[in-house]
Amino acid sequence: MLIGVPKEIKNNEFRVGLLPSSVKEFTTAGHDVLVQTNAGASIHATDEEYIKAGATIAKDAKEVFAKADMIIKVKEPQPEECKMLRKGQVLFTYLHLAADRKQAEGLIDSGCTAIAYETVTGPFGGLPLLAPMSEVAGRMSVQVGAVAMQIGNRGGSGLLIGGVPGVKPADVVIIGGGVAGTNAAKMAVGLDANVVILERSLDRIRQLEDLFGPTANIIYSTKASVDHYVFNSDLIIGAVLIPGAIAPKLITKDMLKHMRPGAVIVDIAIDQGGCTETSKPTTHQDPTYMVDGILHYCVANMPGAVARTSSQALNNAVLPYALQIANKGWRAALSENPHLMDGLTVHEGKITQAEVAQDLGYEFFAPDQQLAA
């Protein structure tokens, strides 16, 4: 199979779909890899290293999209990339389609077979291709939140997250105790903040209790508990997920006026539409904005800022699945692996992900029937 790796073009996105070490895995297995020139330059993965790993260098994205059987990317295809995709071509990348009608239209029009990293499941449950980026975003959320709390031109509350002897630490509430939320909590606990995690799954609550013991309070998430902790925290981290679906709006605009002045919301779930009514996607160039005295940080590609760590972590997770597609062909790989099939989102112009179809108002087509057709 010919695998294509274009350079990412989303604002401030420096990650790359395949690192030279991953390319080597494909070429060793007998596949060809075409990498756009300078695709990994921002993270010091040079064209020479890709060539050494057995790749061929393409002069531009057009050449990669025109020739490849499978495109491996990081972020969702941008409109100009959607136009280059075609029927019979596999796209393997993050899509986050439920909150992105324009991209859905582009993928449907292209006729390609789009498999979303974020809904591929693991043999022991969970979302193994989302997990590494959630780990990164979760850990980063506390770093960026701590900086946003500093008094700067954006108007933070002026609190040091861990306090100092004799001065109380900041109150941090993390809504959603999954992968991102747990990693956020580890960082916040490590920085001596006062940490609460709101979670809805009782099984998960028990695991969190075992993990954090007395260092964090784990509270069942209800409308009342969300209100209470959002109103009484300095840093609020939104890390909820209903897989494939748009994020629930747990913090409404009306709630902002009851919050502590200068409180910071880091809405990690912004890539699924955000769990705050007033959240709108921002970029690393301009990450925060103020609404009713509450500072919002809503960068949709947080891991892009630590692109070297993120690319390596993402490659580690994606590689086994991508190799399956390359070795067996997409039809056999999807049919034989129900976990990979869970990622199939758009196939030959049809939406094959129930939550995406529902959120965007499209007809849903069962993925196994589409493959059999």
Ligand SMILES: NC(=O)c1ccc[n+]([C@@H]2O[C@H](COP(=O)([O-])OP(=O)(O)OC[C@H]3O[C@@H](n4cnc5c(N)ncnc54)[C@H](O)[C@@H]3O)[C@@H](O)[C@H]2O)c1
């Ligand atoms: N902004 C970014 O750059 C970035 C990067 C990575 C991941 N993410 C996003 O972060 C979000 C979280 O991802 P994850 O991997 O941690 O998901 P996860 O499935 O591991 O965790 C989500 C948790 O939210 C809980 N939850 C659902 N509804 C809830 C509610 N009403 N109250 C409290 N808890 C609730 C679930 O029980 C689950 O434990 C996703 O939207 C993901 O796409 C964003």
